[in-house]
Amino acid sequence: MKLRSRACAPGNDGLRESCEGGDAVHTYGLRAAVLACVLCGLALAGGFLVSGMGGLAVASAVVIALGWIVYFQSERSALAALRARxxxxxxxxELYRLVRELCRDARLPVPRLFISPAMQPNILTVGCSPRSAAVCCTEGLLRLLSFGELRAVLAHEMAHVSRRDIVVSSWSAGLASLVAFCPLSALLLQLTASSGREYDADAEGALLAGDPMALASALRKIDMSAAALPLRPRGPLAASSHLMIAHPFPYGGFGRLFITHPPTGERVRRLEALAGYPR
Structure with missing residues (x-):
């Protein structure tokens, strides 16, 4: 199933806006790549200035080691932050049946499934490829949503996997977790995150599920309940916040630094346009 080609079909304002959001998604990976190059360049230059070629060799080894740590730790830190099992x-x-059906329609491997005991309704997907993807639902999400709404939310996550933007998202989460206890982690997420990826995943997930209004309803419920049951923006959880379908922290104070999601009202409006509802 070609999610991207269907989402970019002409003649519908909601679809057109989703395609415009796709341009922003392309810059998402570019910004992350540029940031990685800049950080690596600074580390190598610092090593050379301090100790010449010997320092450059040490800095190169450190950069390679950190790259492997970020690559392998991103999933572990995100799931551990939510105490997922x-x-x-x-x-x-029933959860597996839903995921299997969606993966069959999207021609994707079935991801590993995790559940977090958190009562805030939320969901995230992490992984370095479609074959290594892991989907984590909170208990609050499974209790709050209806069958159709849960299916639409899972389809949204499968759209992220299909678009492969989970690779960059997971990498940025791993990088931010290395400095999770300082404000630099918020800056890293702001530099690498893109609201366009959520708009596109909304549109493509709605098409995969076949019900844009179910996803719109789910987003309203999740946003309201997440605001009433906010998580604490600290440590690896803060570094993984952009992976979630909705902003998990309070909109004031320190949690405001980690806002990387587009407004829920605008996401709902675009889904309504996709469903053909009048504005």
Missing amino acids: PVGEVERP
């Missing part, structure tokens, strides 16, 4: 098909057969 893996679940099997025997324990959650």
